[in-house]
Amino acid sequence: MQVTIRDVAKASGVSPSTVSRALTPGGTVSPVTRERVRAAADRLGYQPNQAARGLITGRTGHLGVIVPDLLNPFFADICKGVQARARGLGHTVFLSDAERDEGLELDAIRTLAPQVDGIVLCSPHLSGEELGSLGELTDKPIVLLHRKEPGFGCVTADLVEGITDALTHLHALGHRRIAYVGGPRSSWAARERAAGVEAVAASGLVEIVQVGSVAHHIGTPGGVTGAADVVLASGASAVLAFDDIVAFGLMSRFAVRGVRVPDEMSVVGCDDIALAGMAAPPLTTVSVPKAHGARAAVDLLFRMLATPAAEGEQPPQRVLPTHLVVRGSTAALEQR
Numbered sequence: 180m181q182v183t184i185r186d187v188a189k190a191s192g193v194s195p196s197t198v199s200r201a202l203t204p205g206g207t208v209s210p211v212t213r214e215r216v217r218a219a220a221d222r223l224g225y226q227p228n229q230a231a232r233g234l235i236t237g238r239t240g241h242l243g244v245i246v247p248d249l250l251n252p253f254f255a256d257i258c259k260g261v262q263a264r265a266r267g268l269g270h271t272v273f274l275s276d277a278e279r280d281e282g283l284e285l286d287a288i289r290t291l292a293p294q295v296d297g298i299v300l301c302s303p304h305l306s307g308e309e310l311g312s313l314g315e316l317t318d319k320p321i322v323l324l325h326r327k328e329p330g331f332g333c334v335t336a337d338l339v340e341g342i343t344d345a346l347t348h349l350h351a352l353g354h355r356r357i358a359y360v361g362g363p364r365s366s367w368a369a370r371e372r373a374a375g376v377e378a379v380a381a382s383g384l385v386e387i388v389q390v391g392s393v394a395h396h397i398g399t400p401g402g403v404t405g406a407a408d409v410v411l412a413s414g415a416s417a418v419l420a421f422d423d424i425v426a427f428g429l430m431s432r433f434a435v436r437g438v439r440v441p442d443e444m445s446v447v448g449c450d451d452i453a454l455a456g457m458a459a460p461p462l463t464t465v466s467v468p469k470a471h472g473a474r475a476a477v478d479l480l481f482r483m484l485a486t487p488a489a490e491g492e493q494p495p496q497r498v499l500p501t502h503l504v505v506r507g508s509t510a511a512l513e514q515r
Contacts, residue, residue, distance in 0.1 A: 182225045191219035202269070203238070207485075242270050242480065243291035243298040245284060249276040250397040251424065252452040253469065257301050257324065260473025268481060270296070279363075279396075281305050285316070292317035297480040299324055299473075304365045320483040320494075324476040325467075326367045332483050332494035334476045338368060338449075341465035341501030342375030345419055345447045348463070348503055350385050353512030354417040354445060358388040358410040360403070360429065362421030369421055372449065376419070388413040393425060407432035416445065416512055423448035423455050423464055430458065430508070441510035451504050460507030468499045475499065 188195045193216060201208045201216035208216075219225075244261045246254040262272045273295060275287035281304050291298060297320040303310065310328050313321060322332040349357055359376045362369035369392065380387040390409050393402040407429045410418045420426035426448030430440055438444050440460060448455060451466035468475075475497055488494045 182223045184225070186223055187216065187220045187225050190223060191216045238296050238484075239294060240270055241273055241295045242477065243273045243275065243287075243295040244301065245275045245277055245287045245291070245298065245303070246301045247277050247279045247284075247304060248396060249274075252454060253422070253450045253467075254301060256452070256469040257473050260470035261299055261477055263470075264474040264477040268477070277304075279304060281309065281365075285309070288313060288321075289316050292319050295319065297321065297484055299476045299480060300326070301476075302326055302366065302368060304363075320480055320487070322476045322480045322483070324472055327496065329493070331496075332479045333496040334472050334479060334499065335497070336467045336472065336499050336501050338371040338465075338467070338501065339375035339378065341449065341467065341503070342372050342419070343379055344501070344503040345449070345463075345465050346376070346379045346385055348505065349417045349419070349445060349447065349509065352417075352445065352509060354385065356386045356388065356413075356415045356417075358390050358413050358415035358418040360390045360406045360410065360418060360420050360425055361392040362425065363394050364392050372421060388415050390418075393421070393428075397424065403428035404432050407436070410444075411436060411438060417447070417509070418444065419447045419449075421449060423450045423452045423462060426462055426464070426508075427454075427458060430462075441508050445509040447509060455504075456506065458508070463506045463509040464504055466502050466504050468501070472499055 184195045184198050188198045193212060197208060198216050201213045202220060242265050244258060246257060248254055258274055265272050273291055275291060277284040277287055284303055284305055288298060299322050301324040303326055307328055311330065324334050327333045327335050346357065361373055376387055379385065390406050393406050403425055418429060420429055426446050430446055433440055433444055440446050448462050448464035451464045455462040455464050479495055483494060
C-alpha cells in the first residue's frame with residue numbers, strides 16, 4: 180500500500196502538519212525535527228503527492244530558469260547547477276532559452292510564472308526599466324543570476340576583481356600593451372568587465388587597446404575575425420577577451436594568420452567553461468562561479484519564498500569571488 184503522510188507522522192512521532200512543514204523547503208520546523216521526519220520518510224519510502232501539497236501550501240513544486248543562450252556552455256553549466264540544487268530541495272525545473280532576445284525573455288517570464296514558485300533569470304538582456312516593470316507580470320519571486328539590479332535578489336561574480344587579476348598576470352609576464360575585445364553592449368557582464376579594464380588602464384599598470392564590442396556565439400562568428408585583425412595591427416603582445424567563446428574565435432583567426440599562441444600572442448578568456456582546458460593551447464581564463472552561483476541563486480530564491488521582503492526592503496544580494504586559471508595560452512614576453 181502507498182505510504183501516506185500519516186504513516187510518516189506516526190513513525191517520527193509528530194503531527195501530519197509538522198511532516199508537511201518538514202518536507203517543504205523553507206518550512207518552519209527545527210533542524211532536529213526536520214532530520215527525524217526526513218529519515219522516517221526515507222525509511223518508509225514516502226513519496227509526497229505534489230498536487231495535494233500544492234493545494235495545501237499554494238506551491239507548485241517547480242522552479243523556472245531562463246538563460247539567454249543554451250548553446251553557450253557557460254549557461255548549460257548554470258542550468259545543471261540550478262537543476263541539481265532544486266532537485267535536492269524537492270523541486271523540478273522548467274527551462275527556457277531566450278535566444279538573446281529581450282522580447283523572448285519577457286514572454287518566458289509571462290509563460291513560466293503561473294507554473295512555478297519562482298524564477299532564476301540568468302544574465303538577462305532586459306533594460307533596468309524593463310526589469311523594474313516585471314512586477315506587473317507576476318508576483319512570484321525572481322532572482323537575477325549574473326546581473327545586479329536594485330529591487331531584486333541577485334547573485335553576481337566579482338568580475339572587476341577577475342579582470343584585474345587577468346591583467347596583473349599579463350603585466351607580470353612582461354606585457355605592457357594589451358588589447359581588450361569587449362562583449363555585447365546590452366550585457367551587464369560586459370559592462371562590468373569593461374569597468375575592470377578601465378580601472379587597470381587608469382592605474383597606469385598597462386596600456387589598453389580598446390578593440391570594441393563583438394557578438395560572438397557558437398556557430399556565429401560575428402565580428403571576432405575583424406577584431407582579431409585589429410588586435411594584430413595594434414602592436415599589442417597580449418589580448419584579453421570578453422569570454423572564452425570570443426577567445427576561441429581570436430585564437431582561430433590567429434592560427435589562420437600564422438600567429439602562434441602564446442609564442443607570438445598571449446590570450447586570456449573569461450568564464451572558464453569546460454572547453455577552455457581542452458583548447459590548443461589550453462586557455463588561461465578568469466573562472467566565474469557557475470555551479471556555485473546556480474546553487475546560491477536557488478538558495479536565495481527559497482529564502483525569499485520562506486521570508487518575503489518587507490515593503491521597501493532590498494532583497495538579499497550576494498557577490499561571489501572569481502579566480503584566474505593559468506594555462507598554456509599565456510607566456511612571458513621575453514621568452515619569444
